[in-house]
Amino acid sequence: MNSKAAILTVDQLSKSFGGVKAVNNLSFSVTQNNIHAIIGPNGAGKSTLFNLITGVISPDQGKIRLLNNDITSLRPDKIAQHGVSRTFQNIRLFPDMTVFETAFIGTYLFTGGKLLPAILRTKEFRKKERQAKERIEEILQFVGLWEMRNEYAAKLSYGNQRRVEIARALATNPSLLLLDEPTAGMNQKETKELMQLFTQVNKQGITILIIAHDMHLVNTLSDQITVINFGEKLVEGPPEVIHNHPAVMEAYMGRAEVNA
Amino acid sequence: MFVDQLVNGIVLGSIYALMAIGYTMVWNVLRFINFAHGEVYMGGAFVSLYLLLLDTPIWIAYLGGVLAGALLGYLMEKVVYLRMRSAPKLNLLIAAIGISILLQNLAQYIWGATPERLTSPFLSKNIQVGDMMINQHYIFIIILTILVMITLELFINRTLMGKAVQAAAQNINATQLMGINANKIISITFAIGSAVGALAGILVGPVFLVYPTMGIFAGLKGFTASVMGGMGNIPGAMIAGLMLGVIESFAAGFISSGYRDAVAMVILLFILLVRPQGIFGKIVQQKV
Amino acid sequence: MDLTKKSGVRKAILIFAGIALFFLPLGIVNPYFMYIINLILIYALLALGLDLIVGYTGQVSVGHGAFFGVGAYVAAILAKNFGLSFWLTLPLSIVVTSVIGFMIGFIGLKLIEEYLVMATLAFGTIIWLVFLNWTDLTGGPMGIAGIPAPPTVKIGSVEFPFLQYHDYYPLLLIFVYLGILITRLIIKSGFGRACTAIRDDELAAQAMGIPVFKTKVTMFTISSAFCGAAGGLYAHFLHVVSPETFAFGMSVTILTMVMIGGQGSIAGAVIGASILTISSEALRETPELRMLIYGFMIVVMIMFFPKGMMGVFQMMKKRFLQRKEQLEKPTVEKEGLSYE
Numbered sequence: 015m016n017s018k019a020a021i022l023t024v025d026q027l028s029k030s031f032g033g034v035k036a037v038n039n040l041s042f043s044v045t046q047n048n049i050h051a052i053i054g055p056n057g058a059g060k061s062t063l064f065n066l067i068t069g070v071i072s073p074d075q076g077k078i079r080l081l082n083n084d085i086t087s088l089r090p091d092k093i094a095q096h097g098v099s100r101t102f103q104n105i106r107l108f109p110d111m112t113v114f115e116t117a118f119i120g121t122y123l124f125t126g127g128k129l130l131p132a133i134l135r136t137k138e139f140r141k142k143e144r145q146a147k148e149r150i151e152e153i154l155q156f157v158g159l160w161e162m163r164n165e166y167a168a169k170l171s172y173g174n175q176r177r178v179e180i181a182r183a184l185a186t187n188p189s190l191l192l193l194d195e196p197t198a199g200m201n202q203k204e205t206k207e208l209m210q211l212f213t214q215v216n217k218q219g220i221t222i223l224i225i226a227h228d229m230h231l232v233n234t235l236s237d238q239i240t241v242i243n244f245g246e247k248l249v250e251g252p253p254e255v256i257h258n259h260p261a262v263m264e265a266y267m268g269r270a271e272v273n274a
Numbered sequence: 275m276f277v278d279q280l281v282n283g284i285v286l287g288s289i290y291a292l293m294a295i296g297y298t299m300v301w302n303v304l305r306f307i308n309f310a311h312g313e314v315y316m317g318g319a320f321v322s323l324y325l326l327l328l329d330t331p332i333w334i335a336y337l338g339g340v341l342a343g344a345l346l347g348y349l350m351e352k353v354v355y356l357r358m359r360s361a362p363k364l365n366l367l368i369a370a371i372g373i374s375i376l377l378q379n380l381a382q383y384i385w386g387a388t389p390e391r392l393t394s395p396f397l398s399k400n401i402q403v404g405d406m407m408i409n410q411h412y413i414f415i416i417i418l419t420i421l422v423m424i425t426l427e428l429f430i431n432r433t434l435m436g437k438a439v440q441a442a443a444q445n446i447n448a449t450q451l452m453g454i455n456a457n458k459i460i461s462i463t464f465a466i467g468s469a470v471g472a473l474a475g476i477l478v479g480p481v482f483l484v485y486p487t488m489g490i491f492a493g494l495k496g497f498t499a500s501v502m503g504g505m506g507n508i509p510g511a512m513i514a515g516l517m518l519g520v521i522e523s524f525a526a527g528f529i530s531s532g533y534r535d536a537v538a539m540v541i542l543l544f545i546l547l548v549r550p551q552g553i554f555g556k557i558v559q560q561k562v
Numbered sequence: 563m564d565l566t567k568k569s570g571v572r573k574a575i576l577i578f579a580g581i582a583l584f585f586l587p588l589g590i591v592n593p594y595f596m597y598i599i600n601l602i603l604i605y606a607l608l609a610l611g612l613d614l615i616v617g618y619t620g621q622v623s624v625g626h627g628a629f630f631g632v633g634a635y636v637a638a639i640l641a642k643n644f645g646l647s648f649w650l651t652l653p654l655s656i657v658v659t660s661v662i663g664f665m666i667g668f669i670g671l672k673l674i675e676e677y678l679v680m681a682t683l684a685f686g687t688i689i690w691l692v693f694l695n696w697t698d699l700t701g702g703p704m705g706i707a708g709i710p711a712p713p714t715v716k717i718g719s720v721e722f723p724f725l726q727y728h729d730y731y732p733l734l735l736i737f738v739y740l741g742i743l744i745t746r747l748i749i750k751s752g753f754g755r756a757c758t759a760i761r762d763d764e765l766a767a768q769a770m771g772i773p774v775f776k777t778k779v780t781m782f783t784i785s786s787a788f789c790g791a792a793g794g795l796y797a798h799f800l801h802v803v804s805p806e807t808f809a810f811g812m813s814v815t816i817l818t819m820v821m822i823g824g825q826g827s828i829a830g831a832v833i834g835a836s837i838l839t840i841s842s843e844a845l846r847e848t849p850e851l852r853m854l855i856y857g858f859m860i861v862v863m864i865m866f867f868p869k870g871m872m873g874v875f876q877m878m879k880k881r882f883l884q885r886k887e888q889l890e891k892p893t894v895e896k897e898g899l900s901y902e
Contacts, residue, residue, distance in 0.1 A: 068769060094771035102769075108762035109362075110826075119759045123771040125752035129780065132751030133744060139751070186770055307676035357865060363675055364620045364761070365864050368821065371624060371679070372860030375814050379854035387850075490810070494687070497680050505674075532695035539684035543669050546681055550673040 019081075021046045021190055021221050022067070027076035029062055029245075036062040037073070038245035044190070044238075049212065049222045051236035053229070059245035060225045061103055064194050067223075068100050069093040080190070095123060099188035101179040103195050103225075107167045114163040116178050117154060120185025121146035150185060157181045157211060173204030180211065184220075191215065193224040197231060209235055233257060277406055279523050285412045285481075287519020288419035292474035293496020294503060294511035295426065296347075296467035302443035302506045303463045306363065309370035310350060311471055312493020313377035318343035318472020319484040320381055323392050332395055336476055343472020344465040346377075351464040356457065374489075382486040389488075392479025415477045422470060423512055429466075430508070439463055443506065471496075491535055495522075498542040504552030514553065583735060587728040596727035600799060602839045603734040604792050609819040609831035610741045611788025616817070617825030618749060619781045620761030621675060625666065625682025627812025628689045629786040633659045633793020634803045638706040639699060641798070648712030648724075648798050655794035656787050663786025667779040678782075686810055693805040705804025709797050730799050737795060741788060742828055748784070757781050758826075811853060815842070818856045821863045824870025833871055 020043035029037045037059045044050045052060050065071045067078055069090040078086045080096050088096075099120075108116055125146050131139040154160040157177045162170065167178045176196055183191055193212070197205040209231060216222050226232050232239060232253065239256045241248040249259050256262055293315060300308045322339030326332065350373055358366050396410035430436035442459045474492065475484075482488070499518045503510030518538060525537045545552075590596055612626045636658045637651040646654070662685075670681030693700045700706065712733070715722040724730050748754045756777050759767035768774050797803050815838060823834025838856075845852040867873055 070765070089773075090765075090768040091771045091773045094769060100769050102766065106763050106766040108759055108766065110758070110762055115755075119755055119767065119772075120770050122752055122756055122759075127753040127756050127772070127777060129748070129751075129753055129784075132753055133747045135747065143751075182766075182770065307674075307679075309676075309679060354861060354865065361864075361868065362620070364616070364622060365868050367622050367675060367679060368616075368817070369861055369864045371622070371814075371817065372821075372857050372864060374857070375853060376857030376861060379850055379857055382850045383854055490683075491687075494680065494683060501677075501680075530695070533691055536688045536691050539688045542684045543666075543681060546672065546677055547669045550677060 018046045018048075020044060021081060022223065023077075023079040024063075024067070025077040025079065027063070027066060027073050027078065029059075029066055029071065029073045035245050037066065040076070040242065040245060040247055042240045042247060042250060044221060044223055046221055047216070047219060048237040049216050049224065049235050051232045051239045052223065052225045052242060053227070053232055053239060054242040054248070058243050060242065061194060062245075063242070064100065064192055064225060067093075068098060068192065094186055094188075097187070097189035098192065099183035099186045099190070100192035101176065101183055101194060101196055103198070105172075105175050105179055107175060107178060109168050111167060112164050113154065113159050113167045113170070113178050113181075114150060116167045117150050117159075117181040117185050118146065120182040121149065123186055124149070150181075153181050153184050156214070157184070171204075173200050173208065176200070176204075176208060177211070180215070184215065188220060190221045190223065193222060195225050195227060197226065197228055205231065279527060280520065281408055281412060283520030283523030284516060285415050285519070286523055287516035288415050289474045289478055289492065289515075290495045290499045290518050291512045291515025292419060292422065292470050292477075293492055294499035294515045295508060296471040297497055297500040298503065298506055298508055298511045299439075299463050299467040301500070303439065303460050304355070306355075306366055307370075307497065307505075308347075308350070308355075308464075308467075309367065309493075310374040310377065311347075311468070311496065312489030312491075313374050313381075314343045314346050314350075314468040314471040314489070315475035315492050315496075316381060316484075316486060316489035317346045317377060317475070319392060319475035319479045319488065320385055320486075321472075322476045322479065323390060323484050324385075326393055332393060339476045340469050340472050343475070344469035347464040347468020347471070348461055350468075351461060356460075374493075378486050378489065385486070387486060389483035389485040391483050392476065394480035397480045411480055418473070418477065422473065426466075426470070426508070435462065491538075494542065495538045498538055498545065501542065501550070502545055502553055504554045507552065507554050510552060510554035580739065584732055587731050590728075593727050596731060598839060598843055600727055600731055600734055602836050603731070603738050604796050604799070605816070605819060605835035605839050606738050606832045607741050607792040607795070608789055608816045609823065609835045610738075610745055610828065611785045611792070612816050613820050613825060613827070613831045614745065614748070614757075614788070615782050615785040616820055617827065617830075618754065618761065619757040619778060621671065621778060621782065622679050622817075623682040623782070623785070624679055624810070624813045624817065625686040626786070626789050626816045627808050627810065627814075628682070628686035629659050629663060629789035630793045630796070630812060630816075631689060631693060631803075631805075631808025632662055633790035634797040634808070635693065635700060635706070635793070636790075637794040637797040638709045638803045641709050642706055648710075648794075651798070652791065652794040655797075656790040659790025659793065660783050660787040663790075664779065664783040666786075667782030671775060671778045671782065682813075683810070686813060690805060690809055693808065700805070703805060705802060707802045709801045709803070711801070712798055724798075734795060734799070737791060738832075741791070742832075745828055753777065753780070814853065814856055814860075818860055820870075821860050822870055824872030826869070827872040830870050830872035 022044040024043065025041050027037055027040045028035065040063065052063065054060055062071070066073050069085070069088050069092065072087040076086070077084060080098065083096060085093050085096055108119065125142045151160065154163055157180055159174065159177050159181060162174065167175060170178065197208055200208065205228065212222060212224070212235060224236065236253060238250070239253055240250045241256060241262050249256060249262055293311070296311045296314070297307055300306065318339040321342035322335045325335035325338045330338065354369050354373060355366060358369060394411045394414070396414050399410040400407040401410055401413060430440060438454045438459055439462065441454070442456065475488070495518060496515070499515035500511045502518060503512070503514030518541065521541065522537050526534045529537070586599070587596060590599070608626060608630055612623065615621050615623055633655040636655045640646040640651040640654055641648070666681055666685050670678035694703060712724040714724070722729070724733055756767065756772040759770065759772060760774055760777060764774055819834035819838045820831060821834070822837055823832065824830030842852055845855070863870060869876070
């Protein structure tokens with residue numbers, strides 16, 4: 015299909031909650047360096063899919079592979095170690111931290127959580143701390159939050175809170191970034207600015223898997239779209255194809271307008 | 275001897291089951307364990323004791339204790355927990371610990387630390403069952419526990435309010451959407467759970483005496499039962515309570531009396547280690 | 563930058579004050595006052611330890627009084643029954659409490675926060691029953707008396723004995739400084755930041771690659787080690803240990819210290835320890851009233867001032883700075899954002 019390799023492969027994934035099939039025999043793959051969108055009506059199983067990929071919940075059946083590694087049912091922190099990072103549908107920041115501190119948490123995988131070097135303040139430890147700080151400065155400049163680094167993240171505007179989440183995710187140095195409805199609740203200006211940011215992130219070589227409701231956003235941004243409904247794959251293809259697909263029009267478009 | 279231990283175990287177990295119900299019901303609606311539940315048990319017993327000292331008829335005194343327990347639980351929720359709905363869980367937990375210490379020492383301040391015996395109309399009578407004698411008060415405890423369990427079961431499954439409590443256990447916000455006042459559900463849950471806890475305290479009063487710190491062990495053991503039963507699982511809590519009582523009663527025969535109370539503690543640590551989600555059900559995790 | 567210069571001055575003042583504190587006994591004649599000050603230092607170490615897990619990691623323990631007791635009894639038993647010196651009993655106290663702390667943390671930190679509360683309460687009860695009933699080892703209700711003071715240290719021709727309260731004070735001060743230093747070094751590291759992230763949002767922390775359970779258990783172990791050290795120091799300071807000191811009330815007292823001083827703050831832990839030690843000496847005659855007040859204080863603080871006195875100070879400081887800033891220069895609102 016594509017000359018480039020798949021970074022993420024979801025293979026016949028299923029998950030039910032008390033008899034309700036949230037994700038049902040779902041298979042798709044995300045090509046490296048793409049922006050890949052997952053769309054579908056409310057309750058289609060998009061967030062469940064994200065929670066399955068990031069290890070928050072375990073699937074009943076099926077496999078999730080990242081490059082050549084099987085990451086099915088691994089713990090979330092192990093999956094993060096494999097280079098998967100994410101933002102949350104309802105923004106999850108650390109209430110007591112500034113923008114800088116919040117983003118700094120993302121460097122955990124780089125600085126490590128070793129105690130002895132921390133207590134002895136070894137050369138290696140100090141070097142890594144310094145490098146991590148430089149990296150955060152770079153990231154905060156990149157997402158446009160450097161000026162606000164000392165403000166409490168939770169007190170920023172909604173759009174900027176999302177940026178903090180993205181900065182924190184970028185700090186883990188991910189190869190795959192999962193964005194769960196990143197523009198939900200944003201105004202047009204914020205949405206537009208965030209879309210520009212996603213393109214910039216993607217240009218750095220980070221593959222993006224995005225859940226979205228906003229058709230406009232999906233059409234302009236993504237290389238590939240997977241439409242799901244009732245936990246199953248409906249259609250898949252580039253935006254042009256999806257846009258005119260009758261099944262999608264029927265199952266999703268009409269309802270999306272009601273939901274918007 | 276064996277039957278003796280078994281009866282003792284069932285009596286103890288009934289008390290633990292009653293306590294466990296309070297923990298589990300509150301967990302269902304608030305996803306929070308009311309650490310001060312043991313003090314409701316103590317408070318109910320003390321109020322009954324106090325009413326008896328005023329020459330109140332015994333049934334009225336018992337009833338007064340139960341109502342006082344319900345009121346205490348209701349007030350805890352209204353005065354403290356309600357105001358902390360948006361606070362981090364850590365704070366809520368610390369508040370509960372604070373309330374527990376406050377009430378324990380308030381009771382000690384008012385009534386003193388000396389254990390006192392609650393009167394029971396049955397304590398001095400025995401019933402002949404086969405070739406053994408069982409204290410009537412024990413029978414009373416067992417019968418009343420069964421009655422409470424049946425009533426609760428009927429309330430939860432057959433009444434509108436009970437169904438609302440059940441719905442709240444699934445999702446408190448959804449309850450709100452259904453047009454049921456979530457705060458009212460929470461209040462009712464606290465009041466019922468506490469009434470049952472206070473009843474447990476009153477029932478043991480004639481056997482194990484009433485004193486300010488009586489709620490600590492009872493609370494821990496009730497909690498152990500609610501964990502064993504699967505936090506949030508009401509029938510599970512009832513069965514686990516009985517199991518715990520029987521296990522404890524038999525285990526106590528093998529060790530020196532000084533360590534008697536340690537048995538339930540060891541069981542609790544063991545359960546938390548090997549099966550923290552409980553024997554009968556699953557603890558509901560946080561939703562993303 | 564201006565900021566580093568300012569913190570440099572602050573550092574110098576702190577170091578000076580820290581050294582000056584060693585000379586405090588010179589100004590205090592009354593040994594009772596010295597006794598109180600020494601107690602404050604031991605409690606400060608306990609509060610620092612509990613704050614690591616409550617304030618910085620967001621997990622509640624009501625078993626720290628029991629860990630304190632384990633530390634004290636291990637030191638007492640090793641010193642009395644095996645004739646070991648303080649310099650050996652103290653590290654062993656720390657090791658034993660750490661091992662037990664690890665086990666309790668491992669059991670209690672698995673699923674939800676409440677389980678740790680209950681696990682620590684259960685542990686506290688068990689250990690208390692052991693202190694009370696294992697008479698051969700622990701002396702039962704009477705406890706263990708006659709624990710020797712640490713042997714005199716000779717540096718050149720100068721001798722440092724530890725017999726009097728006045729002599730013991732510098733030793734305690736060194737340990738409190740060590741505790742503060744270790745706390746700071748831990749907090750300002752990847753591990754410490756991971757703990758704070760867990761406290762604030764466990765799920766988000768885990769998504770950033772932080773192994774939540776392991777981090778919590780590690781911090782709980784360190785936290786109990788602090789109590790072990792305090793226990794060892796306590797046993798060799800008072801020369802006596804007995805069960806009632808380490809009952810549930812002790813755990814509550816330490817928790818109250820942290821709540822009043824302010825969770826998540828080193829200064830808060832020390833302030834809380836000072837206030838409670840002094841006030842509990844004042845309320846010595848009416849212990850039931852003391853615990854009543856503690857319970858009340860915990861509820862009031864957590865409801866209205868969850869960050870304790872340090873939180874109040876910080877709020878006042880922030881307001882003051884804001885007002886100053888507003889007077890000095892009107893801030894310019896930044897418009898729009900640019901991407902690099």
